[in-house]
Amino acid sequence: MAEVMEIDDDTLSPPPKNNKGKSIITSPPAHTKATPWVEKFRPQSLADVAAHRDIIDTIDRLTSENKMPHLLLYGPPGTGKTSTILAVARKLFGSQMHNMVLELNASDERGIDVVRQQIQDFASTQSFSFGAKASVKLVLLDEADAMTKDAQFALRRVIERYTKSTRFALICNNVNKIIPALQSRCTRFRFAPLDAVHVNERLKHVITAEGLDVTEDGLTALVRLSNGDMRKSLNILQSTHMASQQITEEAVYLCTGNPLPKDIEQISYWLLNEPFSDSFQKISHMKATKGLALVDIVREVTMFVFRIKMPSDVRIYLYLTSKF
Known part of the structure; x- marks a missing residue:
């Protein structure tokens, strides 16, 4: 406002x-x-x-x-x-x-x-x-x-x-x-970060103007990774188009070096259900083979955990502890 x-x-x-x-x-x-x-x-x-x-x-x-x-x-x-x-x-x-x-x-x-x-x-x-x-x-x-x-x-x-x-x-x-x-x-x-709706509309305009082949999950990935930054979303779209004829979710994540959602789900499963030593070894192996950055893994895992249904007091505790 x-x-x-x-x-x-x-x-x-x-x-x-x-x-x-x-x-x-x-x-x-x-x-x-x-x-x-x-x-x-x-x-x-x-x-x-x-x-x-x-x-x-x-x-x-x-x-x-x-x-x-x-x-x-x-x-x-x-x-x-x-x-x-x-x-x-x-x-x-x-x-x-x-x-x-x-x-x-x-x-x-x-x-x-x-x-x-x-x-x-x-x-x-x-x-x-x-x-x-x-x-x-x-x-x-x-x-x-x-x-x-x-x-x-x-x-x-x-x-x-x-x-x-x-x-x-x-x-x-x-x-x-x-x-x-x-x-x-x-x-x-x-000027607040742009809503996903506005980023989506502008990306569709560019996709139509350039005649690009973009899947629905690819468009969703572009909007999600932009975090309300229109310049970032257009740069990701153009770089992904240069690397791949069809812009899919996997192509977008591979081009930007961000971990795929399915990888984040797998990492979260390891952290919640397996011993620390085993999960650490598996996460380290995935990080090395896919060239992922640790800060990206931590950020995406944190966002994934906050989307899990949990009691409000637990959610507040996790939010406060993530700030420190």
Whole structure:
């Protein structure tokens, strides 16, 4: 759900040349067969974003009414944060995106010099006007939680100074690493992990577009392994397709290196019904022959145990002990 903190009341030129390899955002290039599906099927408009309709509708309304505030989008990876703000930029600027949007991604420096030089230079230039409506510029800071504290304090001052001509969109995974002074100047939106239904729908769209042969259990495995991360599910789908003509449950698990559900059931049976020495030996043998990671086995076994019917007090005890 959207949590609105403070929205600036102020009403909403070509940028300077980059001097450190920073890029002004441009229109997406023509897709080729080599294009990763994460980029090939990235939503181009707000209507195409897979989920979070409450957040999308709120941002859409604010931009339509020319009341766009500074934004802080936070949440786990692959939940649509970057896709949402890029769709907003396309809606606001259209073909003029390359003039009106400055994007600093994860590979850029995040020190105080970048804020004082590049961001401030871009924000201080005169905005274009499209028809009768003056338009603000947009500065997109992806992975803003990687910025130093000094850079964040400097950015706070830049935001205050250039609010009339520029809007800032901060994207991060950990909102606790953003200083309170920046948070209070932005409207915050939390992007939760995607529901399985939304991941399933988007995967079916990609499967149809690419003409893939995916079984029902293969699709279920893709959704399950994604854990609400749309980017992860598309990467798994594409890598599995490159390794196997038919995408089945076994093909998906083999491609990702995760233990199959039947293997987890077998391991759980050994742990519950056989002596420790015997079960340890069998699990070690399976781990070595199938190339499984111990952390994956432990995680999947834990999830399997929690799905077993048991008294509520036992379930609570297991949950608490699994945290330590």
